[in-house]
Amino acid sequence: MPKRKVIHREKPKEKFSYDPKKVLSKLEEYGRSVLEAIKSGKNPYFDIPMRGLNNVYFDEKSRLIKMGDKLSRRYFLNVAHARKFMQTLLIMAYVKRLVSEGKHASLREAYYANKHTIPGTRENTFEDQRESDPIIEDLERMLGVLREEMHITADRRGYIYGDIVIRDGEDEFNASKLGSGGWAVPGTVEHIQFPEINVDYALVVETAAMADRLIEEKFPKKENALIIATQGQASRGVRRLIHRLHYEEGLPIIVFTDGDPYGWYIYSTIKQGSINLAYLSDKLATPEARFVGMTMDDIKRYGLENVTEKLKGIPPNKKGGPTGDYKRILEEMEYPWFQNREWQRQLKLALKWGVRIEQQALANKSLEFVAKEYLPEKINNGDLLP
Amino acid sequence: MAEASQLFKEFKIQSVSEFFRRNAAMLGYTGKVRSLTTLVHEAVTNSLDACEEAGIPPYIRVEIEELGREHYKVVVEDNGPGIPEKYITHVFGKMLAGTKAHRNIQSRGQQGIGISGAVMFAQITSGKATRVITSTGDEIIEAWVKIDVDKNEGKIVKKERHPNPDGWHGTRIELEVKNVKYMRSKQGVYWYLKLTAIANPHAHIELIEPDGRLIVFPRSSEEVPEPPVEMKPHPKGVLTDDVYRMAKKTKRQSVRRFLIGEFSRISDKKVDELVEYIAALRLIKTVEDKKVQEQLYERLMKGEVKAVLRSFRGYTKVVKQVAKMMEKPPEKLTWHEAEEIVEAFKYMKFLAPPTHGLRPIGEENIEKGLKGILKPEFVTAVTRPPKVYSGGIPFQVEVGLAYGGEIPSGFELLRYANRVPLLFDAGSCVTTQAARSIDWKRYKVDDLDRTPLVLMINVVSVHVPYTGTGKQSIASVDEIYNEIRLAIMDAARRLQTYLSGKHRRLYQVKRKKTFEKYVPEIARALSVLTGEPEEKIREYFLNFIESHFASKEAVEVSENA
Numbered sequence: 039m040p041k042r043k044v045i046h047r048e049k050p051k052e053k054f055s056y057d058p059k060k061v062l063s064k065l066e067e068y069g070r071s072v073l074e075a076i077k078s079g080k081n082p083y084f085d086i087p088m089r090g091l092n093n094v095y096f097d098e099k100s101r102l103i104k105m106g107d108k109l110s111r112r113y114f115l116n117v118a119h120a121r122k123f124m125q126t127l128l129i130m131a132y133v134k135r136l137v138s139e140g141k142h143a144s145l146r147e148a149y150y151a152n153k154h155t156i157p158g159t160r161e162n163t164f165e166d167q168r169e170s171d172p173i174i175e176d177l178e179r180m181l182g183v184l185r186e187e188m189h190i191t192a193d194r195r196g197y198i199y200g201d202i203v204i205r206d207g208e209d210e211f212n213a214s215k216l217g218s219g220g221w222a223v224p225g226t227v228e229h230i231q232f233p234e235i236n237v238d239y240a241l242v243v244e245t246a247a248m249a250d251r252l253i254e255e256k257f258p259k260k261e262n263a264l265i266i267a268t269q270g271q272a273s274r275g276v277r278r279l280i281h282r283l284h285y286e287e288g289l290p291i292i293v294f295t296d297g298d299p300y301g302w303y304i305y306s307t308i309k310q311g312s313i314n315l316a317y318l319s320d321k322l323a324t325p326e327a328r329f330v331g332m333t334m335d336d337i338k339r340y341g342l343e344n345v346t347e348k349l350k351g352i353p354p355n356k357k358g359g360p361t362g363d364y365k366r367i368l369e370e371m372e373y374p375w376f377q378n379r380e381w382q383r384q385l386k387l388a389l390k391w392g393v394r395i396e397q398q399a400l401a402n403k404s405l406e407f408v409a410k411e412y413l414p415e416k417i418n419n420g421d422l423l424p
Numbered sequence: 425m426a427e428a429s430q431l432f433k434e435f436k437i438q439s440v441s442e443f444f445r446r447n448a449a450m451l452g453y454t455g456k457v458r459s460l461t462t463l464v465h466e467a468v469t470n471s472l473d474a475c476e477e478a479g480i481p482p483y484i485r486v487e488i489e490e491l492g493r494e495h496y497k498v499v500v501e502d503n504g505p506g507i508p509e510k511y512i513t514h515v516f517g518k519m520l521a522g523t524k525a526h527r528n529i530q531s532r533g534q535q536g537i538g539i540s541g542a543v544m545f546a547q548i549t550s551g552k553a554t555r556v557i558t559s560t561g562d563e564i565i566e567a568w569v570k571i572d573v574d575k576n577e578g579k580i581v582k583k584e585r586h587p588n589p590d591g592w593h594g595t596r597i598e599l600e601v602k603n604v605k606y607m608r609s610k611q612g613v614y615w616y617l618k619l620t621a622i623a624n625p626h627a628h629i630e631l632i633e634p635d636g637r638l639i640v641f642p643r644s645s646e647e648v649p650e651p652p653v654e655m656k657p658h659p660k661g662v663l664t665d666d667v668y669r670m671a672k673k674t675k676r677q678s679v680r681r682f683l684i685g686e687f688s689r690i691s692d693k694k695v696d697e698l699v700e701y702i703a704a705l706r707l708i709k710t711v712e713d714k715k716v717q718e719q720l721y722e723r724l725m726k727g728e729v730k731a732v733l734r735s736f737r738g739y740t741k742v743v744k745q746v747a748k749m750m751e752k753p754p755e756k757l758t759w760h761e762a763e764e765i766v767e768a769f770k771y772m773k774f775l776a777p778p779t780h781g782l783r784p785i786g787e788e789n790i791e792k793g794l795k796g797i798l799k800p801e802f803v804t805a806v807t808r809p810p811k812v813y814s815g816g817i818p819f820q821v822e823v824g825l826a827y828g829g830e831i832p833s834g835f836e837l838l839r840y841a842n843r844v845p846l847l848f849d850a851g852s853c854v855t856t857q858a859a860r861s862i863d864w865k866r867y868k869v870d871d872l873d874r875t876p877l878v879l880m881i882n883v884v885s886v887h888v889p890y891t892g893t894g895k896q897s898i899a900s901v902d903e904i905y906n907e908i909r910l911a912i913m914d915a916a917r918r919l920q921t922y923l924s925g926k927h928r929r930l931y932q933v934k935r936k937k938t939f940e941k942y943v944p945e946i947a948r949a950l951s952v953l954t955g956e957p958e959e960k961i962r963e964y965f966l967n968f969i970e971s972h973f974a975s976k977e978a979v980e981v982s983e984n985a
Contacts, residue, residue, distance in 0.1 A: 069953025076964045079971065114946070114965075115972060117935055124942040124949075131952035159941050 045239045045417055048288040056228045058137050061188055064181045065134045072114075072127070081115040084126055087179040087317060089172075094316040096374040101325040103310050105179065105317040122173070128152050128163055129173045136189040142226055145171055148190050179317040184228065186278065191225025196276040197246075198223060199253050200264030203234035213264070218253050220265070227279045235287050240264040241413070242272070242280060242327070244295035244304055248397045248408070255409035261417070264289065272308055274315070277322045280308060284324045291324050292417060297332030298349075298394035299366035302385075305329050310375050325375075329423040330416050332395045334387035340412070345402045346393035353392060364389065380423050444544055449894055451541050456494060456605035457612055459545065461847065463498055463604070464488075464613050466542040467597055469844070470515075471502035472624060474595070477651045478505035481643060482627040486617060488606050490634040495550070496604060501596035506560035516543050516556060516569045516597075517578010539597075540578070544571050546599040553581050555598040564588045606634050611847045617641060618797060619838055619845035622824075622880060623785055625793035644796025645789050655781035655886060656688040659769040660816020668762040671754040682754040683765075689774045695750055700729045701768035703743040707736045724771050779810035779818045784884050785843060790824040798878055800826035804918040806911045813903035819885035821904065823911035824878075825919050831876040838880040841888040841898060849897035855881040857900060858908035867916040868923040879915075881908055932973060939969050 068084065075082035086109065087093065093106040112126065113119045132152055136143055143151065149170040155162055164170045178185050185192065199220030203212050206224070210233065213221045224230075241263045243249040249267035252258065258265050264283070268276050283289045293308055295301030309327045311319030337343060351362015360368055370376055371385045388394070400408040416422070448454050452462035464486055475482035480503060487499040507515055517540055543554045553568040564586040572579040608614045614631060621629045621641030628643040657666060676682040680695050690698075704724055711717040724732050733739045749761055785793070790805035805824040812818050839846040839855045850856050859879055864872045889899040898904065947962040954961075 065953055069950055073950060073954055073956060073961065073964070076961075076968050079968060081968075081972075115939060115969070117938055120939050120942055124945050127946050127949035127953070131949035134952055156941055157944060161941070163945060 045290050045292065045420075047235070047238055048290065050286050050288040052282075052285040054231060054282075054286055056187065058140075058187075061137050061181065061183050062134060064183070065130050068130065068180075069127075076114075081113050082123075083111050083113040083119075084123070084180060085109045085111055086176045089175065089179070089317075091313060094313050096310075098374070101310065101375060102319040102323050103313060103316045104319055125152075125164065125169065125173050126176065129170065129177060133177065133188040133190070140189075142189045142191050144191050144193075144225070145174065148174065184274075184278065184318060184321055186226040186228045186274070189226070192274045194223060194225045194275055195270070195273040196223045196266065196268050197221055197249075198264060198266045198279070199249070200240075200258045201236040201262075202232055202264055205231040205233055214258060218250065220249075220253065220267070223266075223273070223275045223279055225273075225275050227275050227282065230279070230282075232283070232287055235289070236262070237264040237289065238262045239290040239292055239417075240266050240280065240283055241330075241417075242266045242268060242291060242293045242308060243397075244268055244270070244301055245397055248294070251398075251401075251405065252409050252413075255406050257409040257413065260409075261414055268304065268308075271304055274322065277308060277324075280327070281322055281324050284326060291327040292330050292422065293327055294330050294397065294413070295332070296394065296396045297334065297336065297388075298396070299363050299370060299388075301332070301397075302329075302370055303366070306370070306373060306375065310373075330413065330421075332397060332399075333423065334384050334391065334393075334395075336412075337391075337393070337395055340400070340403065342395060342399055342402060345399035346391075346395050349388065349392050349394055353389070363394065364392075378424055384423070444541075444548065449892075452894065453541070453545055454894075455611075456603060457607050457609060458848065460488075460496065460498070460601070460604040460606060461611060461613050461616050463542045463545060463599060463601060464500065465616060465844070466539045467498070467500035467599075468617070468620060468629075470539045471500060471504055471595065472620075472627060473651070474504035475502060475627075476648055479648050480504060481646060481648055482624070482629075483643075484627060485630045485632075486613065487632040488613060488634050490606065491600070494605055495602045496600075496606060496634070498599045498601060499596065501594065503594045506593040506595055507556075507558045508560055509565050512556060512558070512565070512567055512569065513578030513580060515578075516540055516554060517571050540571065542599060543569060543578070546601045547571055549602040549604070550600040552600040554600075556595065557597075558595040559588050559593050561591050561593040562588060564592065608633075614639065616845055616847060619840070619847075620843075622793040622797045622838065623790075623840050623843040623845065623882060625785075625789050625796055641797055644792040647789070649783060649785075649789075652783045653781050655778060655818075656686060658688050658777035658816040658818075659690060659772070659774050660812075661777065661814065661887065662687070662766060662769070662816075664759065664763045664766045667765055668757065668759055671757040671762065674754050676754055678751050679754050679757055680750040683750075688777055694772070694774070697729070697772060698765065698768055699743060699746045699750060700733060701771055702746045702749075702764050703739065704729050704732045705764065705768060705771070706742055706746070707733070707739060727773065729771075774816070776812050777816055777818045779820070781886065782810055782818060782820045782884050784820050784822050785882055787822075790822060790880065790882075794824050794826040794878065794880065798826050799830040800876075800878070801828035802826070802919065802922045804915050804922075806914045808907050808911045808914075811903060811907055813885075813889070813901050817885060817887050817889075819883060819888070819904060819907075821907040821911045822880075822882040822884065823908070823915050824880040824882075825912075825915040826878040826880075827919055827922070828876050831878055833874050833876050835872045835875060836878045838878060839898075840880065840882040841890075841895075842884055843882060846896045846898070848894060849891065851897075852891050853897040854900040854905050855883065855898060855908055858905050859912060861909060862912050862916065864916070867920040868927070869916075869919070877919075879912065881912075883908070936969060936973050940966065943969075 072082040087105055088108040088110050093108040095104060095106055097104045112123050114123045129152060132148060146167060149164055149167040152170060153162055153164045174185055174190055177188065197220040198213050201212065201214045203210060204221065207229065243252065243265060246267050246269050249265050252265055257263065266276060266280060280291055284291050293305045295304050309323060309325055311323035315322060337346060349363035351364045352359035353364050354360035354368065367385050367388055371382065376385065400412055453459045468484055468486065471484050472482055483503040485501045489497040491497055546552060546554055547570055553570045556567045556569055558565055566584040566586060567580045568582040570579050570581050606613065617629050617631050618641060621627065625645035626643060626648050629641040631639045633639065670686055671682060674682045674686055676685050683690050683695055684692060708717055708720045711720065720732055784807050787805040787807045791803045794800060794803045803826045805822065807822045808820060810818050810820045837856060837859050839850065839853055846853065869875050869877065883898055883904060889901050891897045891899045943962055943965045946965060947958045950961050951958040
């Protein structure tokens with residue numbers, strides 16, 4: 039028996055809960071309320087939780103970016119609202135059809151499917167995808183369901199590799215037996231189920247190159263880890279997958295990004311959610327995620343001074359500053375979830391040295407260094423940032 | 425001797441035509457287009473006045489016939505009371521006697537010298553006599569009238585009588601003129617008659633143009649305005665010449681009685697006061713120190729006449745002298761004394777002059793006139809209460825505003841003085857200045873030059889202060905300027921209300937459509953969501969929109985009521 043590792047699978051906190059009927063009943067409920075209003079001679083409306091920064095707050099207790107309770111009321115009989123009211127109903131009907139037929143559509147498909155000329159006018163129901171996308175977001179907030187639950191998928195990006203069994207519709211397969219490319223995460227992961235999980239934790243990796251390196255070095259097998267490559271900012275599908283793996287399967291989440299403000303921001307959205315999608319933080323964010331690197335301390339500890347790069351932009355003490363990376367770091371220092379000693383130290387060091395460090399800079403030591411020394415050492419020692 | 429008298433006669437002929445030529449500008453006979461307009465104006469004015477005095481709704485027909493190059497026959501016919509035979513020469517011939525210049529009466533005829541001027545003009549350009557056909561209801565008189573320059577009076581060169589079985593009454597005059605030109609410009613006959621028709625909605629006016637085209641400006645009001653009454657002059661509005669001339673003519677026994685009887689707002693007590701003021705003025709003039717003199721004038725202006733008098737030793741003697749002047753027969757009043765009286769008037773206070781002599785067109789009639797002739801979609805009029813300028817001359821301002829309908833795009837200002845259209849010198853006219861000073865944007869008229877808007881301004885007064893001898897432009901007197909502005913703003917506010925109502929209605933229709941067009945889409949979607957038939961849902965929504973806008977309209981109606 040190998041000794042019990044610091045990082046191991048925990049007890050699940052949530053159960054697989056996807057139920058298409060919930061979305062359908064909510065849609066019908068809204069439809070009926072509009073009909074009731076119009077029948078009794080009242081101006082029908084929808085209450086839609088407001089978007090934007092002034093309806094977003096950081097909830098200390100759940101440590102999530104959450105949506106406030108500000109509502110905007112969208113009336114039928116209001117010149118400024120009527121068009122959007124019509125569009126909302128159009129998308130609602132469309133979603134009902136999608137969900138009840140078990141079909142998925144992309145945002146763009148949803149746009150084209152509902153775009154047509156209104157009879158007797160030269161006006162289109164939707165002139166632009168920029169009109170339909172916000173309506174779908176509105177519905178997410180209104181109904182409290184994910185776009186994915188409404189069978190509308192986002193752009194897909196990211197893949198996973200590791201010893202877990204995935205059931206996707208009629209297909210069932212092990213994500214470590216699909217070759218070095220792993221399994222590409224679809225836009226919608228609501229319906230995905232995990233019949234078998236043989237890993238201790240999930241390692242979320244920013245760059246595909248690093249993920250590929252780890253797969254080549256057999257890191258997942260050796261460390262009993264699931265590799266999740268986000269390929270830049272994590273897509274909704276990936277975030278939702280991370281969330282589900284953590285809450286439904288009890289997998290600890292460890293994030294591995296470049297040591298620069300962008301990498302830290304990727305970590306921040308996985309952990310806390312983003313302002314744009316604050317209303318979905320409950321379903322997308324994973325506040326328990328932890329951060330393995332790259333950190334500023336790694337530079338000193340592993341002697342990587344020669345492979346750092348200069349931060350972009352003007353430092354705060356120079357004329358015209360701060361801009362670029364410097365500005366970003368200063369902003370991140372203000373994030374509530376970075377208000378701890380460890381993170382403030384990293385961010386301050388970055389500012390002080392004016393450098394950034396990429397994941398792949400570890401190749402400076404050797405190709406296998408990251409898989410054989412850096413990650414196992416840090417993870418097993420619990421040398422992680424909150 | 426015969427030679428001398430011949431010479432004298434020629435001199436006389438020359439002098440009358442000379443007078444005419446020299447005063448052509450003042451009389452309105454300058455320019456080929458304008459001369460023709462003036463000619464028609466004199467005839468039409470005569471007709472309108474005659475009809476009004478007789479209480480007959482005027483029916484006036486103007487016919488212009490082209491006889492040759494710059495050679496026309498002008499015919500003006502009315503349905504007035506007609507002219508009794510013995511007055512024909514008086515009406516058409518008295519060159520300088522027929523003016524109302526020294527009567528204190530609001531009249532159309534402040535222009536030129538009346539119809540006799542037209543007869544004279546015809547005579548000196550074409551050499552032809554003016555043909556007059558008139559009847560008071562008995563037999564019809566046909567007369568050819570010329571002006572006898574020798575005697576400065578009318579002369580009938582030929583006369584015929586015709587039976588009048590239908591009892592026709594009215595007057596038709598035919599003038600043959602040369603050196604004039606008919607043009608359909610804004611200074612021409614057509615425009616003049618159009619403007620006249622607007623200001624005289626009780627008149628039916630027809631015009632036959634030289635090319636045979638008949639233009640009718642129909643009557644839009646049955647109410648014939650009362651003729652203006654003569655008003656006694658107000659002391660603040662008279663000149664030395666007026667006082668002197670009136671004193672010579674009056675039948676009153678003394679200067680005191682003359683002043684009380686012939687002027688408004690002068691009482692026995694006021695004459696006593698006048699005596700003191702004249703005495704004071706005489707005394708002040710004897711003071712040598714300019715500074716002291718200036719102070720005394722100021723005190724007098726403040727009404728401290730008694731104190732001023734007392735500051736002179738032996739002032740009672742002077743007062744008695746002046747008092748004596750008041751008791752002498754008015755015809756003995758000297759020019760100097762008249763001057764003293766007028767000067768004293770300036771320092772004294774009088775009640776504002778009576779305004780009953782003013783004859784505005786009236787809001788209702790302006791609206792009728794504008795509506796009848798211009799066919800606008802909106803019309804409003806404001807008649808301001810009478811006011812006084814220069815301390816004693818009553819005047820009144822009226823404004824009419826017509827918008828949209830058949831009015832072409834662009835702003836048009838129609839200027840009138842005592843209902844008479846002013847066609848020339850618009851730039852220097854107080855009405856133009858006042859109209860330009862208005863911030864039209866404030867009244868929902870965003871682009872004045874593209875708005876179909878007609879503004880008419882009528883300044884009514886016994887003495888309209890014209891800028892020049894042409895009497896085509898009103899001087900910029902502050903009081904008049906302000907009144908015009910107030911009147912325009914008042915009317916403009918009503919236009920604004922109308923326009924915003926119009927905008928609102930258009931907006932409501934547009935709004936309603938905005939909602940209605942989405943109904944089929946909404947119905948289809950809701951049908952998918954709820955399973956209710958699309959047709960029914962559509963009905964619910966359309967009914968809802970209908971009732972919403974119906975109730976909105978009801979609210980608006982009650983607001984306007």
